[in-house]
Amino acid sequence: MVCFYHPDKPAIGLCKRCQRGLCTDCAALVDDSLACKNRHETQVHALEQMTARNILQAQRVGSSYLRNAIFYGLVGLLFAGFGLMQLRFLELQAVFFLLIGLFLLYAAGANYFESRQYK
Numbered sequence: 579m580v581c582f583y584h585p586d587k588p589a590i591g592l593c594k595r596c597q598r599g600l601c602t603d604c605a606a607l608v609d610d611s612l613a614c615k616n617r618h619e620t621q622v623h624a625l626e627q628m629t630a631r632n633i634l635q636a637q638r639v640g641s642s643y644l645r646n647a648i649f650y651g652l653v654g655l656l657f658a659g660f661g662l663m664q665l666r667f668l669e670l671q672a673v674f675f676l677l678i679g680l681f682l683l684y685a686a687g688a689n690y691f692e693s694r695q696y697k
Contacts, residue, residue, distance in 0.1 A: 583614075594622045640696025647689035654682030 579589040581601035589599030594611040595618040606615040613622035658679025664672040 593618055594625060636696050640693045643689045643693035643696070647686045647693060649686075650682045650689060651686035654679045654684075654686055657682060 579599045581587045581589045582598035583604045587601035591612040593614045605612045606619050608619050608622045609626040613619045661672045661676030
């Protein structure tokens with residue numbers, strides 16, 4: 579691979595914005611990435627900042643799903659336990675509580691498995 583701006587020089591890497599080959603004279607190091615010197619440095623810096631924000635946001639989303647999973651699991655256990663305890667006394671109402679508990683336990687599992695995607 580050769581430099582886009584100097585075809586007689588070998589390229590040391592690609593510009594993160596335009597993907598053109600750059601030699602040592604044309605490359606500028608911006609936040610651990612290469613950019614065309616005096617052309618794309620600002621855009622590459624903005625791209626690096628956006629990537630860092632997205633990584634941080636993904637971590638926050640994962641912890642939110644995990645927090646929801648814990649809450650849904652605890653409330654689901656309470657509803658299911660109450661429904662089972664009252665099954666012989668309340669009959670239809672107890673089945674309703676039991677179904678709510680099972681639904682919340684399902685939601686807890688779904689949130690837990692969704693949180694695993696953001697690790």
